[in-house]
Amino acid sequence: MSGISSLEGRSLVDGCASAPLLYAEVGLSFWGGVDPFSGEVIDRHHPLSGECLAGRVLAIPSGRGSCTGSSVLMELISNGHAPAALVLAEADEILTLGVLVAQTLFQRSLPVLCIGKEAFGQLRGKAFARVDGTGLSLYDSTPDDTPAPRNDRPTEDAHSSIELTAHDRALLDGSQGKAAQVAMQIVLRMAHIQGAKYLVDITQAHIDGCIYTGPASLRFAQQLVAWGAKVRVPTTLNSISVDQRRWRELGIDPALGVPASALGDAYMAMGAQLSFTCAPYLLDSAPKAGEQIVWAESNAVVYANSVLGARTLKYPDYLDICIALTGRAPLIGCHLEDQRKARLHIEVPPLSNLDDSFYPLLGYHIGALAGSRIPLISGLQQQHPILDDLKAFGAAFATTSAAALFHIAGVTPEALDPTRVIDGPLPVLKLSLEELRLSWQELNSARDARVDVVSLGNPHFSLSEFARLASLCQGRHRHPDVVLAITCGRTVLEQARAAGHIAVIEAFGAVIISDTCWCMLGEPVIPPAARNLMTNSGKYAHYAPGLVGRKVHFASLAECVDAACSATASGRLPQWLQAAASLENAPHV
CATH class of the missing domain: 3.30.499.10 (Aconitase, domain 3)
Structure with missing residues (x-):
């Protein structure tokens, strides 16, 4: 009998699964990092590159990168190539939301368990894992059998801990239509997982779920349309998967062009504007400082929070449209002033003769250092970065970081006075040119x-x-x-x-x-x-x-x-x- 150890965690999505363990110490973006049709890890910079997730218990610290990770995971669940379970060091809304939508629309699911950073290291070197609700059993080798699932797991009421208005309850009881009802159910399930006690009105939305990741993404949108979905706030659309006017001219296979174009049409049928851009901050409708919004698309989220001073989380695909259909978002994270403080101070060395390759490289490097922490970056005030520099920095930062916000001392609006974003002592990292050169080599x-x-x-x-x-x-x-x-x-x-x-x-x-x-x-x-x-x-x-x-x-x-x-x-x-x-x-x- 192989050695067994047991851990307890917090169940984000309930369930039971037993399978070989696939462990990594680095977060993984499912969008751009995992093939949605096979489950292969295609991020060539990731330690799991080439591995197949299908049927294995995947243990990663968290997701990172794109908001479309939820869509990729939903696609994998729908087509049978998903992991058997997810074990995370810290809660990840993007991946959890993908499971919840698959559960709601397709009646297929997988368990998601968060065990905390300290316990996560105990998974290293283990061969097999079993998730059962809040419990995790680890095996040194593949066991001959595993215990039957527990049947006494308590069920949680996703609504009981959240203060709802009369409008919220009307959405929830179905009097505003089936689409709004299902959307509100999903919003409340995520709010409960995130620990929110209140919801907040939002003024606008930017939808990332219009990216075609496979048949499930189109089925989701068309089901909402069939249920009579209509957005309640001004809503823009992210880039879709084809040039809708020219995809045939460009030689795109109709197997992609037809459903990808139809997906864009489905979201416009819900009342979204024909914008089709991953840079909604370039539009006249861009939000103002302090505005409560729901934006998805990782680079747009980071820009809205950091450069515009608006208030949004890095919303997963599908939660974005659910919030647009209800006009209500969980009041947590970067929606709250005290959650926008820096958690890490990064000092950039004195530099000269900068060109425009500097800012994307720096964002890429700092994103990896920051992880899920909001950084305060000093040493750039005299460089006077322009908006295009901040756009390039933010996009690369969002690729390697799970954080939805950065501060640059003397540059970004909330850090013009850096003391405003500091709440107590911060760990300090001093960058060197040599570190940046290594990141340059990685990108090349x-x-x-x-x-x-x-x-x-x-x-x-x-x-x-x-x-x-x-x-x-x-x-x-x-x-x-x-x-x-x-x-x-x-x-x-x-x-x-x-x-x-x-x-x-x-x-x-x-x-x-x-x-x-x-x-x-x-x-x-x-x-x-x-x-x-x-x-x-x-x-x-x-x-x-x-x-x-x-x-x-x-x-x-x-x-x-x-x-x-x-x-x-x-x-x-x-x-x-x-x-x-x-x-x-x-x-x-």
Whole structure:
């Protein structure tokens, strides 16, 4: 009989499962990190890369990255390729919500257990695990049999601990329609798991669930429409999975194009606006400081909280639309002033000669250091980062961090006076150039200088980015063997066209794609023979090797344009990083 140890935790979703244990010490983004059709871990930077989650007890500290992780997990549950159970060090709303929606709509589920950070390390080296409600049994080897599930687990009332208004109760009793009733049930289940005592009115929503992850994502939206779903607040839509107007022209397989376009239509049938952008902060409808909103899409959430000073959580896909249908959100986390304080102080060393590759690299590196903690970053005030810099920083930060907010001393609105975001002593981390150089190497996965595709617009391009790109492209032309494509929202596209930027960029030989984003694009926009991509996006440099199976060169926008003309990456380190390389190559005495 193999050795057995037992732990107790908090059941986020009840259930029982026994299976081989798959353990990692690093959080995992299911979107971009797990294939929704097979359950393979495709995040090539993750220690579980290449492993299959299907039928195993997956133990990770938490999720991270994209809000679409809930949709991927729901898809896996629906198609039979999900883990047997999830064991987490800390509660994760994105993954838990995916299970709750699958349970509500498809009557399929899996247990989710949170055991705390201290106990989590005891799973290392174990071969087999059994989850039964709040209990976790660990085995050194696969047992011959496991005990029958307990039948005495208490059931919890998701409503009893939350103060409801008369409006909330009307939604809950079905008098406002079936869609609103189901949405309110899901909102309250999540509020209970999150420990909320109250709900808050929200003024607007941004929906990330319009990304097509497979048949289950479309079934969910169409079921809401069939139940008469209508949003109760102004609602924008994230990028969908295709350029809705041009997907046939771009050669997209109808097996993706038809359902992905239909998914966008389903959300518009609920009353959402035709926006199709992952950068809703570029729209005139962007929220003001202090506004209570529900935004999903990880980069948008981080930007709204950090740069605009609005109030939102990193809402999972499907919880976003449920809140839009009810107008009510759990009053927790970044919705509360005292939950927006910094939990970590990161000092950036003095730097000079910065280019635009600095901010996505820094965001990527700091996100990994911060984990789920909100960081206060000092040392950048004299650099005067512009909004495009903060957009690039936030997107990369959201890729590697579970936090929904960052503060930059003297730059972001709540940290203009850094003492406002500090509540007691903070642990301090001092970054070195050498650490940043190692992250640069991690994002630069390509091993030869060839460049086949230049990918720009993750997140979607802003008007000022189009202006800068046009100035870099003026009087030049891309190499005939290189594809240069930019993704953007329709609103910004028309602004750039009116300003004359698009004519210059198209004369250069670039392709402009609206409605969708690089996280959803693949072949044939990326030619089948293409081997290496180049991008100035820290987010896409991380996700591309897993999403499209290509290696990546990461560099500044100017370097990307040069590479588009030469079909070759220079491989040069930016000036601000060369000091670290010089130190490494210096003779040792």
